[in-house]
Amino acid sequence: MPSQEMRHAMIEAPLGDDVFGDDPTTNRLLEVAARRMGKAAATFVPSGTMGNLIGVAVNAQRGQEMIADADSHIFNSEAAGAAAVCGVQIRQVSTKGGVMRPDQIVAAVRPRDDPHHPISAAVTFEDTHNRHGGIVWPLEALRDASRAAHEQGLRVHLDGARIFNAAVALGVEASEIAAYADTVTFCLSKGLACPIGSIFCGSEADIESATRWRKRLGGGMRQVGVLAAAGLIALDHMVDRLAEDHANARTLAEGLAEIRGVSCDLSRVQTNLVYFDVENMPAAAFDDECVKRGLLGGATGAHTIRFVTHYGITSEDVQSALQICDGVLSA
Numbered sequence: 001m002p003s004q005e006m007r008h009a010m011i012e013a014p015l016g017d018d019v020f021g022d023d024p025t026t027n028r029l030l031e032v033a034a035r036r037m038g039k040a041a042a043t044f045v046p047s048g049t050m051g052n053l054i055g056v057a058v059n060a061q062r063g064q065e066m067i068a069d070a071d072s073h074i075f076n077s078e079a080a081g082a083a084a085v086c087g088v089q090i091r092q093v094s095t096k097g098g099v100m101r102p103d104q105i106v107a108a109v110r111p112r113d114d115p116h117h118p119i120s121a122a123v124t125f126e127d128t129h130n131r132h133g134g135i136v137w138p139l140e141a142l143r144d145a146s147r148a149a150h151e152q153g154l155r156v157h158l159d160g161a162r163i164f165n166a167a168v169a170l171g172v173e174a175s176e177i178a179a180y181a182d183t184v185t186f187c188l189s190k191g192l193a194c195p196i197g198s199i200f201c202g203s204e205a206d207i208e209s210a211t212r213w214r215k216r217l218g219g220g221m222r223q224v225g226v227l228a229a230a231g232l233i234a235l236d237h238m239v240d241r242l243a244e245d246h247a248n249a250r251t252l253a254e255g256l257a258e259i260r261g262v263s264c265d266l267s268r269v270q271t272n273l274v275y276f277d278v279e280n281m282p283a284a285a286f287d288d289e290c291v292k293r294g295l296l297g298g299a300t301g302a303h304t305i306r307f308v309t310h311y312g313i314t315s316e317d318v319q320s321a322l323q324i325c326d327g328v329l330s331a
């Protein structure tokens with residue numbers, strides 16, 4: 001949920017028409033966002049999903065292929081936008097922990113001299129990786145994967161919906177991560193607490209193409225400075241505090257692992273996401289009971305639950321959450 005400071009900034013924001021590039025608050029945000037990602041330019045999009053869809057459209061043509069992790073958000077949770085809207089096929093690669101190895105990228109590239117095959121145009125990486133537990137790519141692994149992709153003539157899109165969680169976990173600037181991608185999407189919503197909004201960043205040419213795609217998709221928004229105002233506060237005040245969410249997630253995961261009937265792989269708890277299994281109860285029933293007691297999470301599999309720590313959740317809340325889980329499982 002947005003902070004009071006964000007809400008005030010949204011009321012006060014100077015506005016113009018961003019479809020004409022005339023919204024001063026949005027322009028200021030785009031400048032800051034591009035700089036934080038180390039890219040030449042940026043554009044504001046309504047969601048991470050649209051940012052990723054534009055990432056597909058900018059980096060691959062109709063009839064071509066984009067390589068993605070089999071558990072990626074782009075492949076599983078974006079309503080097949082790559083195929084349905086861009087005519088781009090996703091080639092899935094199964095990875096250990098969401099981290100694609102250079103040899104896997106090389107092996108996934110199609111032979112160029114055989115017209116039976118689609119043309120491999122791009123690869124996408126997800127950092128942090130949601131379905132793999134919010135894991136962070138080691139920088140060297142990202143560097144090596146990116147180098148392998150570029151050597152194969154692929155463009156690299158980074159789904160950095162939670163790139164700032166990765167940056168805080170690694171103790172680096174987000175630009176050091178984004179440096180290994182040609183284009184990057186990151187979310188102002190989610191951990192950065194904005195009500196709405198994501199940013200797509202890349203070269204000037206990428207953003208020219210992205211802005212046309214955004215218009216085509218209906219994502220050109222007029223006085224979007226109302227939202228950008230919250231984004232500026234997010235980038236100034238909400239990044240460093242993510243460390244608190246990570247510490248809370250760790251305490252939560254360690255506490256859950258001690259509860260009978262719960263299994264939680266602590267090695268995957270590296271940022272603000274906590275995935276765990278409730279062994280003797282359907283996840284949906286567990287979740288329903290938690291909701292009744294005021295604890296909001298989500299069932300992501302038959303026995304799997306995801307909890308997220310974020311702005312507004314305190315260490316006391318974590319202790320109450322653990323008590324509620326214990327109560328539900330021992331009822």
Ligand SMILES: Cc1ncc(COP(=O)(O)O)c(C=O)c1O
Binds near residue numbers: 050
């Ligand atoms: C890794 C990842 N990418 C993209 C998205 C899409 O973001 P949005 O919900 O803003 O469309 C999400 C949403 O959870 C995500 O986890």
